[in-house]
Amino acid sequence: MFNLFKKIVTSALVWEARLAVRRWKPKIIGITGSVGKSSAKEAIAAVLESRYRVRKSLKSYNSELGLALAVFGLKTAWHNPFGWFKNIICGFQEAFNLHRGKPYETSPQILVLEMGVDRAGDMDRLLRVARPNIGVVTAIGEIPVHVEFFAGPEELALEKSNLIKNLTFGDLAVLNFDDDTVLGMKKNTGAKIVTFGFGSGADIVASNYKISDDGGAGVSFKIEYEGATVPVRLRSAFGKQAVYASLAAVAVGIACDMNLIEISEALSKYKPPTGRLRLLSGIKNSSLLDDSYNASPLATHAALDTLQELAAVRKIVAFGDMLEIGKYTIPAHKAVGEKVAKIADYFIAVGPRSRFAADGAIAQGMDKDRVYCFSTSKEAASFIKSLVQEGDTVLIKGSQSMRMERITEELLANPEEADKILARQDKYWKNKE
Incomplete structure (x- = not known):
C-alpha cells in the first residue's frame, strides 16, 4: 500500500517540479x-550563494x-502521509506562485541538484524532472558503489554519463581530470568542457595542498586558472575530496x-556535509575522523590516505562493510x-564482509592481536x-546500512551535539535498527 502511495506522491511532486522549473527558468x-x-x-552552493538566490538538494x-523535493526546498516526510500531503500543497503553491506578493521575486535563480544513479534508466528519469545547463561529474573509480545492479563498472559509468550526453551547445560539462572514466565522458557531449584536478593538464588545477590538524584544522591549497593563482583555506574540511569539491x-x-x-572568499565558508571526513573531538582528548555516511572502495582508500596524513599517537580504523559492489566484494575488502x-595501529572490522578486510590486514603483516571483528x-x-x-x-567508515555513525556518537566528547554534526540523526533513522 505504501509503495502505491509513494508512486502517487512522486508523480504529483515531479509534475509540480517540472512546472516550476519551466516557469522559473533557473x-x-x-x-x-x-x-x-x-x-x-x-561547495558549489557555498560559492553561488554569495551572489545568487540558490536552492540546493537537501542532505x-x-x-x-528527492529531486522534486529539492526543487521546492522540501524535506522528506518519510512514512507520514499528512507530511507528504503538506509537501504536495507546498509544491503546488510554489509552482503557481500562490503565496507571494510579486511573481518569482524569491524563486531560485540557480538550482544545485544531486543526481544519483542506482539502476539503469535512473538518469533519464532525473533529467525529465530538471535538465541541467551545467553538468558536473565528480569521480567514478574502478569499483563504484551500486555496481552490483549493472553488468559492470562501464555500464554504470555509461548511465551516469547520460547527464553529460544530454548537455547541448551553450551548456557546460565540468569533469574530473584525474578520473580516467570521468575524463573519457568528454567525447560524449557537444557542450563546452572544463576539467579540474591535481593533474597539470586540467583547466583548473589545485597545487600546494597541505593538511593541518592543529588549532586551524583544515586544508589549504592554491587554485590555478588561466595564469592566475589564488589561495584557499578550508576549515573543518579534510582530505583531497574536499579539494575536488x-x-x-x-x-x-x-x-x-x-x-x-x-x-x-566564498569557499572559506564551505563545510563538508555530515559524515564526510569531518574531524571531531572525541573522548579522552582523542580525535574522530568521521567519514561514516557511506563507503565505496575509492572513498575508503581516500579516507585512509587522509588518516595517514594526520598526526596521532595511535591510529585506529573502524571499518564497516562496503555494500552493493557485487562480485568485487572480496577483493575490494581485502585491498x-x-x-x-x-597505516593503522588497530583495525576494527564491522560486518561479515569486513572480515575479508581483517584477513587482508593480517596477511599484510598486521598483528592479529590488533585486529578485531x-x-x-x-x-x-x-x-x-x-x-x-x-x-x-579514529577513522570511522562504512556503508550507510552499517550505521557506523553510532560508533562516532559513542566516542564524541560532546554527544549532545550529535544531531548537529553526525549523519542520520533524524527520527526515522534513530528509530531504525
Whole structure:
C-alpha cells in the first residue's frame, strides 16, 4: 500500500517540479558521480550563494522524488502521509506562485541538484524532472558503489554519463581530470568542457595542498586558472575530496561570472556535509575522523590516505562493510585491509564482509592481536570506547546500512551535539535498527 502511495506522491511532486522549473527558468546545475556528489553540491552552493538566490538538494536527496523535493526546498516526510500531503500543497503553491506578493521575486535563480544513479534508466528519469545547463561529474573509480545492479563498472559509468550526453551547445560539462572514466565522458557531449584536478593538464588545477590538524584544522591549497593563482583555506574540511569539491565549485563559479577572489572568499565558508571526513573531538582528548555516511572502495582508500596524513599517537580504523559492489566484494575488502595494515595501529572490522578486510590486514603483516571483528556497529562502539586513549585518531567508515555513525556518537566528547554534526540523526533513522 505504501509503495502505491509513494508512486502517487512522486508523480504529483515531479509534475509540480517540472512546472516550476519551466516557469522559473533557473540555471540548473546537475551533479553526478559515485563519490563526492554531496560535497561538491555543498561547495558549489557555498560559492553561488554569495551572489545568487540558490536552492540546493537537501542532505543527499538525489532520486526522482528527492529531486522534486529539492526543487521546492522540501524535506522528506518519510512514512507520514499528512507530511507528504503538506509537501504536495507546498509544491503546488510554489509552482503557481500562490503565496507571494510579486511573481518569482524569491524563486531560485540557480538550482544545485544531486543526481544519483542506482539502476539503469535512473538518469533519464532525473533529467525529465530538471535538465541541467551545467553538468558536473565528480569521480567514478574502478569499483563504484551500486555496481552490483549493472553488468559492470562501464555500464554504470555509461548511465551516469547520460547527464553529460544530454548537455547541448551553450551548456557546460565540468569533469574530473584525474578520473580516467570521468575524463573519457568528454567525447560524449557537444557542450563546452572544463576539467579540474591535481593533474597539470586540467583547466583548473589545485597545487600546494597541505593538511593541518592543529588549532586551524583544515586544508589549504592554491587554485590555478588561466595564469592566475589564488589561495584557499578550508576549515573543518579534510582530505583531497574536499579539494575536488572546491575545484568543481570554482568551475561552476567561473561559469556564473564570478572571479577567483570572490570564489576563494566564498569557499572559506564551505563545510563538508555530515559524515564526510569531518574531524571531531572525541573522548579522552582523542580525535574522530568521521567519514561514516557511506563507503565505496575509492572513498575508503581516500579516507585512509587522509588518516595517514594526520598526526596521532595511535591510529585506529573502524571499518564497516562496503555494500552493493557485487562480485568485487572480496577483493575490494581485502585491498582495504592491506592498506589499513600499512597505516593503522588497530583495525576494527564491522560486518561479515569486513572480515575479508581483517584477513587482508593480517596477511599484510598486521598483528592479529590488533585486529578485531564485530557483527554490528553497536558492539564495536563499546569496544572502541574502552580502547581509545588520549592522542588517538579514529577513522570511522562504512556503508550507510552499517550505521557506523553510532560508533562516532559513542566516542564524541560532546554527544549532545550529535544531531548537529553526525549523519542520520533524524527520527526515522534513530528509530531504525
